[in-house]
Amino acid sequence: MSAALALERTAPLYQRVKSVIPPIEWPVFADDIDAILALKRSRNAVILAHNYMTPEIFHCVADIVGDSLALAREAMKADAEVIVLAGVHFMAETAKLLNPGKTVLIPDLEAGCSLASSITAADVRLMREKHPGVPVVTYVNSSADVKAESDICCTSANAKKIVESLGTDTVIMLPDEYLAQNIAAKTDVKIIAWAGHCEVHERFTAAEVRALRTDYPGVTILAHPECPPEVIKEADYTGSTSDMSNYVGREKPARVVLLTECSMADNVSVNHPQVNFVRPCNLCPHMKRITLPKIRRSLETMTHQVTIDPALAARARRAVERMLAV
């Protein structure tokens, strides 16, 4: 495939992302994008991309984009034989749980998550021993092993609804301590938390938010609920990545800050060129392991296939499906 041909074929895609990708960088991406689009057809594959993927992945090769909940839902509907998960490992596991008969690929096996790795299945069993009879609500940012020990899953978008759906006065909520504290502030249900943190969101501080307000008068500040509670208190709005994206589309703030992973503002800004994005952000090193060359290689070699022990998968699937039914 000649480089010139790849450039010609991908030219319409570049028009979409030219506000966030300089022209000098595009030739580096064009060949991989052209090859990936051809591979998707020949492999009957779809690419599911999280909101934290870089724009050349998010806007140029992905078939389905969104937050963890959206990807889990769409993974269920995907009728392709192969799913490539452009995101981190627990997301690929969730896609596999919901599509046991399909081939699910993750382009880099090392794409992990500080939150997911903060807790093990044995830890969940210990929490249950310590709090007998208290249901366990587990954030989808967790391994299949941990989901299998849980009563139900939640995402940052539906956590309050899930906690309140159980009809108990206390729940155990794992593994994100700040998400648990932020939900506890909004519900009468008592929440027992685990001390796991997202290494991207835990770094935002209230002082940083106050400085943004001073430096950019009138700015609208949106925060992800994995941020510490003192950051949430200073923000104008709290929501999942999809909620933030919808907020920008709905409210069209003149100037906005998204307190979340760096690529999110790039991806949202492509669809809202009239909005001015202030971009203080923290990079997720795990998400950034997924690149176009790795997606291409994943489809060429059909690696790395995600496998989960069927008995464990059945238990983990029950927790995810129970969430999707709420």
Ligand code: SF4
């Ligand atoms: S952004 Fe945070 S929660 Fe998401 S994958 Fe990275 S470390 Fe995990």
